Amino acid sequence: MKPRLRDADRSQQAILVAARDEFAQYGLGGARMDRIAERVKLNKRLIYYYFARKEDLFLAVLERTYADIRDAEKQLHLTDLAPALAIRRLTEFTWSYYLQHPEFISLLNTANLHQAKHLMKSDRIRDMNSPLIETLGQILERGRVEGIFRGGIDPLQLYVSIAGLAYFYLSNKHTLSTIFGRNLMTPEALGERLAHMCDLIQGYVLMD
Amino acid sequence: MKPRLRDADRSQQAILVAARDEFAQYGLGGARMDRIAERVKLNKRLIYYYFARKEDLFLAVLERTYADIRDAEKQLHLTDLAPALAIRRLTEFTWSYYLQHPEFISLLNTANLHQAKHLMKSDRIRDMNSPLIETLGQILERGRVEGIFRGGIDPLQLYVSIAGLAYFYLSNKHTLSTIFGRNLMTPEALGERLAHMCDLIQGYVLMD
Amino acid sequence: MKPRLRDADRSQQAILVAARDEFAQYGLGGARMDRIAERVKLNKRLIYYYFARKEDLFLAVLERTYADIRDAEKQLHLTDLAPALAIRRLTEFTWSYYLQHPEFISLLNTANLHQAKHLMKSDRIRDMNSPLIETLGQILERGRVEGIFRGGIDPLQLYVSIAGLAYFYLSNKHTLSTIFGRNLMTPEALGERLAHMCDLIQGYVLMD
Amino acid sequence: MKPRLRDADRSQQAILVAARDEFAQYGLGGARMDRIAERVKLNKRLIYYYFARKEDLFLAVLERTYADIRDAEKQLHLTDLAPALAIRRLTEFTWSYYLQHPEFISLLNTANLHQAKHLMKSDRIRDMNSPLIETLGQILERGRVEGIFRGGIDPLQLYVSIAGLAYFYLSNKHTLSTIFGRNLMTPEALGERLAHMCDLIQGYVLMD
DNA sequence: TATGAATGAGCTTTCATTCAT
DNA sequence: CATGAATGAAAGCTCATTCAT
Numbered sequence: 001m002k003p004r005l006r007d008a009d010r011s012q013q014a015i016l017v018a019a020r021d022e023f024a025q026y027g028l029g030g031a032r033m034d035r036i037a038e039r040v041k042l043n044k045r046l047i048y049y050y051f052a053r054k055e056d057l058f059l060a061v062l063e064r065t066y067a068d069i070r071d072a073e074k075q076l077h078l079t080d081l082a083p084a085l086a087i088r089r090l091t092e093f094t095w096s097y098y099l100q101h102p103e104f105i106s107l108l109n110t111a112n113l114h115q116a117k118h119l120m121k122s123d124r125i126r127d128m129n130s131p132l133i134e135t136l137g138q139i140l141e142r143g144r145v146e147g148i149f150r151g152g153i154d155p156l157q158l159y160v161s162i163a164g165l166a167y168f169y170l171s172n173k174h175t176l177s178t179i180f181g182r183n184l185m186t187p188e189a190l191g192e193r194l195a196h197m198c199d200l201i202q203g204y205v206l207m208d
Numbered sequence: 209m210k211p212r213l214r215d216a217d218r219s220q221q222a223i224l225v226a227a228r229d230e231f232a233q234y235g236l237g238g239a240r241m242d243r244i245a246e247r248v249k250l251n252k253r254l255i256y257y258y259f260a261r262k263e264d265l266f267l268a269v270l271e272r273t274y275a276d277i278r279d280a281e282k283q284l285h286l287t288d289l290a291p292a293l294a295i296r297r298l299t300e301f302t303w304s305y306y307l308q309h310p311e312f313i314s315l316l317n318t319a320n321l322h323q324a325k326h327l328m329k330s331d332r333i334r335d336m337n338s339p340l341i342e343t344l345g346q347i348l349e350r351g352r353v354e355g356i357f358r359g360g361i362d363p364l365q366l367y368v369s370i371a372g373l374a375y376f377y378l379s380n381k382h383t384l385s386t387i388f389g390r391n392l393m394t395p396e397a398l399g400e401r402l403a404h405m406c407d408l409i410q411g412y413v414l415m416d
Numbered sequence: 417m418k419p420r421l422r423d424a425d426r427s428q429q430a431i432l433v434a435a436r437d438e439f440a441q442y443g444l445g446g447a448r449m450d451r452i453a454e455r456v457k458l459n460k461r462l463i464y465y466y467f468a469r470k471e472d473l474f475l476a477v478l479e480r481t482y483a484d485i486r487d488a489e490k491q492l493h494l495t496d497l498a499p500a501l502a503i504r505r506l507t508e509f510t511w512s513y514y515l516q517h518p519e520f521i522s523l524l525n526t527a528n529l530h531q532a533k534h535l536m537k538s539d540r541i542r543d544m545n546s547p548l549i550e551t552l553g554q555i556l557e558r559g560r561v562e563g564i565f566r567g568g569i570d571p572l573q574l575y576v577s578i579a580g581l582a583y584f585y586l587s588n589k590h591t592l593s594t595i596f597g598r599n600l601m602t603p604e605a606l607g608e609r610l611a612h613m614c615d616l617i618q619g620y621v622l623m624d
Numbered sequence: 625m626k627p628r629l630r631d632a633d634r635s636q637q638a639i640l641v642a643a644r645d646e647f648a649q650y651g652l653g654g655a656r657m658d659r660i661a662e663r664v665k666l667n668k669r670l671i672y673y674y675f676a677r678k679e680d681l682f683l684a685v686l687e688r689t690y691a692d693i694r695d696a697e698k699q700l701h702l703t704d705l706a707p708a709l710a711i712r713r714l715t716e717f718t719w720s721y722y723l724q725h726p727e728f729i730s731l732l733n734t735a736n737l738h739q740a741k742h743l744m745k746s747d748r749i750r751d752m753n754s755p756l757i758e759t760l761g762q763i764l765e766r767g768r769v770e771g772i773f774r775g776g777i778d779p780l781q782l783y784v785s786i787a788g789l790a791y792f793y794l795s796n797k798h799t800l801s802t803i804f805g806r807n808l809m810t811p812e813a814l815g816e817r818l819a820h821m822c823d824l825i826q827g828y829v830l831m832d
Numbered sequence: 833t834a835t836g837a838a839t840g841a842g843c844t845t846t847c848a849t850t851c852a853t
Numbered sequence: 854c855a856t857g858a859a860t861g862a863a864a865g866c867t868c869a870t871t872c873a874t
Contacts, residue, residue, distance in 0.1 A: 029238030116382030164376030174324030446653030584788030
């Protein structure tokens with residue numbers, strides 16, 4: 001006998017995926033419930049059945065999005081690596097995750113446009129508090145003890161910097177490409193960017 | 209004395225300011241023409257009289273926004289400074305401009321959400337092509353010749369990095385503050401961020 | 417018993433009737449969607465739900481209008497009648513159909529004002545191509561063979577003439593009445609007109 | 625010294641022409657005051673200065689239109705011609721006037737859509753009462769006396785018939801062409817129509 | 833669980849018209 | 854005589870949301 005509950009769960013997941021794409025493409029204000037329903041090929045009413053309101057749906061999408069990146073981060077096992085390699089791995093990971101998940105960047109922008117008021121309502125996200133900062137702190141400390149990293153580095157600042165170097169480039173790829181008249185998304189350009197980022201970060205953390 | 213009413217230019221400028229604030233606060237999809245009209249205390253119809261459509265108004269706002277930052281950049285006179293100081297000035301300027309113009313960040317995000325299709329329609333913006341990259345190239349070269357900068361630095365990558373370091377922090381201030389449970393907008397936090405940025409950038413461009 | 421509410425087809429038909437009256441009374445440009453909604457006592461949004469746009473609604477009304485007259489024409493069974501009688505029946509039918517369906521005349525005028533661009537978009541109407549011309553051709557030929565009709569009559573010209581004799585009188589009843597200071601819509605006047613039309617047409621087709 | 629008044633008059637005439645074209649093309653409801661102003665290349669405010677309201681402008685256009693056709697009719701000098709020829713000339717004139725003035729047909733349709741309420745407000749038009757009916761009555765009587773026309777013909781009915789035969793064909797040229805899949809506006813088609821009309825009318829008035 | 837039908841509020845846009853010079 | 858600036862009202866249309874089954 002077929003488990004009914006699985007169907008329900010599958011519908012919900014499908015709705016979340018469709019909604020994520022819609023919100024990422026059009027923002028919260030520009031997203032259309034009709035279009036989401038059409039994307040999932042499910043009745044619009046069903047979306048309301050599961051998620052009650054557009055804003056709630058957006059919140060659910062955000063929660064899912066954060067859960068996804070946290071899961072990915074957990075696969076990194078940075079503590080198993082030598083400090084310098086760990087930093088490099090983190091930089092590469094951040095870059096490629098953003099690159100492969102443009103919807104993450106867009107959703108983050110949207111969340112911030114609305115001053116993160118959705119985030120704040122979500123205990124789940126706040127509790128999902130990235131353990132990365134702590135891990136990063138341990139790595140930096142280990143590197144300092146080993147004499148290869150300089151001291152006094154704030155792990156949060158470093159994390160924000162790594163993210164920022166990747167984020168700005170990818171988030172603004174359209175305007176930057178237009179204004180500088182240079183396609184920033186060719187494989188070569190992407191490679192150059194990653195190399196530049198690694199140089200910058202390595203140069204900062206490594207002892208002279 | 210200039211007449212307050214029936215001044216076409218004055219009305220247009222006032223509309224642009226109100227629209228800029230509205231778009232920055234709510235995004236393109238979330239912005240309301242009614243609210244813009246109320247902000248300017250002018251008849252809604254007048255907005256259409258001058259700007260025809262919401263999208264055109266958004267484009268006009270973007271053009272104005274870019275013109276503003278270009279004007280500010282021109283005041284920097286980086287070429288008059290010693291290379292190391294010039295880089296520092298640029299970093300500080302970028303930081304404080306973004307800090308003092310949160311609407312700039314928001315509008316940029318919105319423009320990118322829509323894949324810069326508005327930007328592309330504007331010859332004015334494309335021609336407004338930032339001369340900063342060229343200036344930055346000259347500074348880097350001068351520093352290299354003087355033996356204080358390392359060689360092989362792509363000015364565009366460096367510019368994007370400086371911007372990214374400031375942008376990500378400020379653009380995502382709400383989500384970051386929420387997730388890390390730490391107010392990133394206190395004077396101290398802001399000062400620390402700028403210091404960190406300068407360290408990072410200086411460490412990258414300066415010869416060991 | 418059929419449910420009165422939540423009957424999609426019923427709603428659509430009711431909307432079409434209300435829209436037909438509104439378009440006939442005010443033309444395409446003068447028709448108001450609000451007024452149509454009020455006529456049907458249905459939510460305005462529902463009209464858009466089924467017909468998407470005002471122009472599409474007008475097209476649907478036109479299609480329905482043409483279908484109606486084609487249906488009526490089919491009831492005539494002209495081929496069963498003697499040629500002379502058939503011509504008379506057609507004349508009378510045309511006259512009374514126009515007389516009883518003033519909305520038909522008005523809608524036709526509106527369609528032509530817009531250069532039939534709606535008609536052209538409708539495959540349904542173009543395929544609904546009046547079989548009357550062919551029937552009329554057969555009747556004329558039969559009459560000619562029987563020696564009572566003159567030869568060389570173009571059925572299309574004759575059809576247009578019959579229609580025109582009725583149409584102009586009824587379409588312009590207001591201006592004609594005003595200008596000639598004579599009420600053209602009294603029963604007597606209407607009877608005289610029909611008699612005149614029959615005389616004219618009979619005189620034309622019959623052998624001297 | 626240049627007479628100022630001529631300019632004013634010229635502007636008014638230009639506005640009337642532009643308005644006539646606009647009303648003919650879009651109907652009363654679809655006509656746009658802005659578009660009329662653009663057609664004349666005069667300020668919209670000036671139109672209001674001279675004609676006060678859209679409806680009044682439409683009325684002025686109607687008056688002018690009627691005056692024009694009455695003028696043309698006066699050039700016919702039908703009473704100078706032999707009765708049979710006079711009827712033929714009238715038929716030809718009606719046909720070619722409608723053919724060359726499609727705006728006349730359209731404006732007439734619009735006037736009737738609004739139930740001639742504009743016409744009724746205009747004493748000028750009502751007084752402009754076509755003398756053609758009287759003339760036509762004289763011609764018919766003359767022909768009857770000469771033994772070439774049958775008696776008992778109502779000049780108004782005949783006039784309406786002549787007009788209707790031309791009007792319907794030309795007014796509905798778009799729908800008829802579309803539905804019958806036959807271009808009714810080629811020179812050949814137009815010639816055939818006129819010939820048919822003359823046959824019909826001659827056949828009716830002439831003694832067997 | 834799932835859906836087509838229906839709605840009220842509000843959105844962008846339009847339009848005839850008036851103001852001030 | 855002529856005009857650019859400004860407006861209130863209303864139009865077409867959209868949208869999130871709910872109803873009934």
